[in-house]
Amino acid sequence: MAGSHDHVEEALPPGKSFSDRVYLPAVMRGLKLTVQKFWGTVTDRHATVQYPEVGIYDASEAERAIGHPNPRYRGEHILVKDEQGREKCVACLLCMAACPALCIHIEPEPTPPEWGDRERRPKVFEIDMLRCIYCGYCEEACPCDAIRLTPKFYTPTTSRTERVYDKERLLENNPAAQVPQRPAK
């Protein structure tokens, strides 16, 4: 570190030395760099994911890609299930209260008596994905870790009503399944 610092002090300021004024050594360095980048793309890594055919979570493609999708990306919600496959949600309505976009709609109902561990569960749990601003406040408000935001973002639909997700869809909202499969010809 110290050595390189001394070197900087001895040298002329940038742009004043002869080689900088001639400009050609810098051009040559630049050309070398671009060739290295070019060859790097040819042989090894590139940032492009061949998206509709290959998902961004496809392992082999992700290794080649320079940027991985961040697991903390705030995309669509998922309702978390407990060990017995039931929704964890206790219909406390805290997420509904925390939501600044008022996109969550919950109608609670009493749990069946055999559940035993909680009194309420959501009869209706709807999120309007068109209103949602993906702020993640619902995730923070939830005391049971029942709602989470996933990195899933690829969700085209053909109508607005389809954008209102019901409970069943939210429970099965698996981010790994977001790659659309092209119909075989």
Place this chain on the structure above:
Amino acid sequence: MTEYVLTPEMIGFVGTVLKALLVIGMALQIVPGCIYFERKIAAYVQHRLGPNRVNFTIGTLRYLMPESMRDSIPEGLARVKLIPGSLQPLADAIKLAFKEEVIPEKADKLLYNLGPALAFIPVGTALCFLPFGATLVVPDMVIGGVEVQRTAIEMSVSNVVPGMLMLLAVSSLGVYGIACGGWGSGSKYPLMGAIRAAAQMVSYEVPLGIAFLIALASVGSLDGQEIVRNQAETNGGVLGWLIFRQPLAALIFLVAMFAENNRLPFDLPEAEPELVGGYHTEYTGLKFAIFFLGEYCAMILMCGLFTTLFLGGWSFGPFEATQFGPVSLGGWITPEGGIINTLLSIVVFSTKLLLVLLLQLWIRWTLPRFRYDQLMDLGWKVLTPLALGNLAITAILITKFPNFTFFA
């Protein structure tokens, strides 16, 4: 004995038409490839993949096969792409052809419509003077009762003797198209782009012309074919190329060439962040396409000129040094003046041209754009004095040491 006689004039006329078709065809063929490779190189330098969707696949070849054999290609193999994205320029051209033609209300209609044509015509004309191959000699012969008289066909569309001078003169007219387009658009950004283009092209014409002069003075001829022959015969082949005899002039020519073509790092006339699209901002559809075409043809022209002047044109180094033939590519492959010799020399010329073109693309994705004052400083305060000094030294060397072939 024979009824018909093909005189050299007749053969020359047919040859000229064929050569014109060849040159224009080649230039227009190189343009889409050039666009494709430009986009690919851009992508790869930036860790992207570039266009890779529009192309033929192996499955496309099925349609060339008889119906019964089509199923013989397995599905996996049929999806393999042949040169991914190679049809992208074609797709772009089709898109441009079907675009609505919008003419701005305030446009000067005459100049607006004239602009693209004026930008393309000089370039196309200048391509005529480029020597692209070794002389083809049609021998005396009789074919099917037709007597053919011996004719030497020079491999440039027009072989006027001051061809290089004509080339420089005509190619400089391209700035009129840009100026017309910029002024005729009746909009401020194109006007500024056109002013920049005019100032830049006129400024860089000076070092370009002087570097040109240095090359011509070293060779002592204005004839393109003579320039190539001289380079092939001097210093035993490769070392006779003017890039080794006049490296500084070659460098000046190269830099000025970028500025003449409005290529990065000197693409101020089209500086997107400042001027939207420069002089062609208001152009749509095919008029824009013609501007684009003219620009790329100008690149090809300048690369061809650099090849001719400094890289030995169509001559190919190692073969010239042999005792068998002083000039032609294959003194020992084919007789000089033969058809194979000519074809090989055309291939050599095209290869060199494409390599220079590749350098242009490569530089484009390496260097950032110059500032306007830096551009003018470089042109007037650096390149012009250097070129003038080089010309003076060359002139002195030529008069004092006529046998000294290096740096003169």
